[in-house]
Amino acid sequence: MKRNILVISRIVTFIIILFMYSNNCSAQLIILEPGLILTDVSNDGSIAVGHNNMENFIWTEANGVTFIGGVEPSFYGGQTKINGNGSLVAATRINPSNNLGELSSYDITNQTWTSHGSLGSSSQGSASSAWAISSDGSTIVGLGWVNAGSAHAIKWTEVSGIEDLGSTVSGQSTRANAVNNDGSVIGGWQDNSDGIRQGAIWTNGVQTLLTHSNNDPAAEVGTLSDDGLWAGGGGQGSANNFQAWKWSQSTGIINIGPSPVNGWRGTTTGLSSDGEIAVGYYRQWPGPAAFGRGFIHTESEGLVDLTDYAISLDIDVQGAILALPLGLSDDGSTIVGVTNNGSGFIFRLPLLGVEDHVFDSFSFYPNPVTNVLTFLNPEGIKIDTVSILSVTGQKINEFDTLQNINVSSLSTGLYFIRIQSGKNVYIKQFSKL
Known part of the structure; x- marks a missing residue:
């Protein structure tokens, strides 16, 4: 289990590196x-x-x-x-x-x-x-x-x-x-x-x-x-x-x-x-x-x-x-x-310049997920786009408002949520069971 967590962690780091171009970098x-x-x-x-x-x-x-x-x-x-x-x-x-x-x-x-x-x-x-x-x-x-x-x-x-x-x-x-x-x-x-x-x-x-x-x-x-x-x-x-x-x-x-x-x-x-x-x-x-x-x-x-x-x-x-x-x-x-x-x-491939404080209160659950991802945005951050990405960076779905997302049709594996708010980008991995 420890090895798997480390693998996922490093993959996440790698993918964040890959997506740096989406933040004007x-x-x-x-x-x-x-x-x-x-x-x-x-x-x-x-x-x-x-x-x-x-x-x-x-x-x-x-x-x-x-x-x-x-x-x-x-x-x-x-x-x-x-x-x-x-x-x-x-x-x-x-x-x-x-x-x-x-x-x-x-x-x-x-x-x-x-x-x-x-x-x-x-x-x-x-x-x-x-x-x-x-x-x-x-x-x-x-x-x-x-x-x-x-x-x-x-x-x-x-x-x-x-x-x-x-x-x-x-x-x-x-x-x-x-x-x-x-x-x-x-x-x-x-x-x-x-x-x-x-x-x-x-x-x-x-x-x-x-x-x-x-x-x-x-x-x-x-x-x-x-x-x-x-x-x-x-x-x-x-x-x-x-x-x-x-x-x-x-x-x-x-x-x-x-x-x-x-x-x-x-x-x-x-x-x-x-x-x-x-x-x-x-x-x-x-x-x-x-x-x-x-x-x-x-x-x-x-x-x-x-x-x-x-x-x-x-x-x-x-x-x-x-x-x-x-x-x-x-x-x-x-x-x-x-x-x-x-x-x-x-x-x-420089690291993505994410302004973490913008998304301090933002989260989603459950993770891993079987059916629906639910988002929590208590501070009402203005969201421009919400995307689901494969680990190769290909866009699977994109939404122009924050909403709960049904992911039941996705194959089992690792994916990423990418959320754009102005110049700030939030990227987190999630596992589909």
């Missing part, structure tokens, strides 16, 4: 110049980071793109990531003391880089690379070379420095791709003896390998929820027809699909703070990643094409396809990634 799609690739975003969506295959950059709405140095991931490895409050960037840069690419961090306030070391070896100019940073900024994870042909997942903290997470298969490589809020849970991959790259979770340093229900290995983990209870990944595995997925200890693999095109492969690249909202993409394999289709997924609505969703919000996508979502803010309000023409995008 439009959904926003910002598309950067081609070649500016966005890979992560702060908890509230206000700061995004990425690279241009030469160096890293920070983006804010006020200042646009600010380049900060570092090196391109395509040669040195890694991803450009940002911590929760937007103060610290994790990326790879050349350590000036040894001229090797190393896992590093950039302090946005002080505008300074710090290299954090390696496992003592290197391969083709790379000693280590940064792939993720914890929301609290305490932990950076990635890959460190143990010899020229083998690498291990690594973890850096201020207290312990670089730690080797090792490999449970002798002579095989591992990598850390994701980390939860406080660094206690890390996600990535473990190479098996047969060459298959299997999804792995390290909880306080102890590795768990992920499998599908038939015990075939799951693909690598690419993202974790902040609470560390959910992982997301995909990209390989005929066991689930190459679908994107999310995983928890209690549920196992939950497929996110099916693919919009037969034969395409999917992966989950971002999760909200508790794992209820997921973003990712499906794409042809083999083939350019930017020719894929991005998606957004909730437990109630399933998979929704991200470009189609943007268009449904009356957003001008400028002819672009939101092909590769690569990051999702913890609050679920902002998605960043790459369009089909190689431009970074910020798809922002």
Whole structure:
């Protein structure tokens, strides 16, 4: 029951985000110049980071793109990531003391880089690379070379420095791709003896390998929820027809699909703070990643094409396809990634600005409901419209006066009441039994 309540609560938050355009606060799609690739975003969506295959950059709405140095991931490895409050960037840069690419961090306030070391070896100019940073900024994870042909997942903290997470298969490589809020849970991959790259979770340093229900290995983990209870990944595995997925200890693999095109492969690249909202993409394999289709997924609505969703919000996508979502803010309000023409995008869904005091005395009952919803408006608030909405935002009914509503014809499920009073909007969920 507690889990169900949490699911409904997060869905409500998500839907309220979706309906922000109804309060003169439009959904926003910002598309950067081609070649500016966005890979992560702060908890509230206000700061995004990425690279241009030469160096890293920070983006804010006020200042646009600010380049900060570092090196391109395509040669040195890694991803450009940002911590929760937007103060610290994790990326790879050349350590000036040894001229090797190393896992590093950039302090946005002080505008300074710090290299954090390696496992003592290197391969083709790379000693280590940064792939993720914890929301609290305490932990950076990635890959460190143990010899020229083998690498291990690594973890850096201020207290312990670089730690080797090792490999449970002798002579095989591992990598850390994701980390939860406080660094206690890390996600990535473990190479098996047969060459298959299997999804792995390290909880306080102890590795768990992920499998599908038939015990075939799951693909690598690419993202974790902040609470560390959910992982997301995909990209390989005929066991689930190459679908994107999310995983928890209690549920196992939950497929996110099916693919919009037969034969395409999917992966989950971002999760909200508790794992209820997921973003990712499906794409042809083999083939350019930017020719894929991005998606957004909730437990109630399933998979929704991200470009189609943007268009449904009356957003001008400028002819672009939101092909590769690569990051999702913890609050679920902002998605960043790459369009089909190689431009970074910020798809922002700011929270609805509801003036709660206007509706302090307003309510309805019963909830859950079987037949009739009854409304209480003791202060006589002037009501412009009353609407019943599906969880996808489609209008089912609309009334221009406040009246009791017979909902007996609705199918069992979750719905929303939306009431407009001037510029003020009241949105609450209700369950139809």
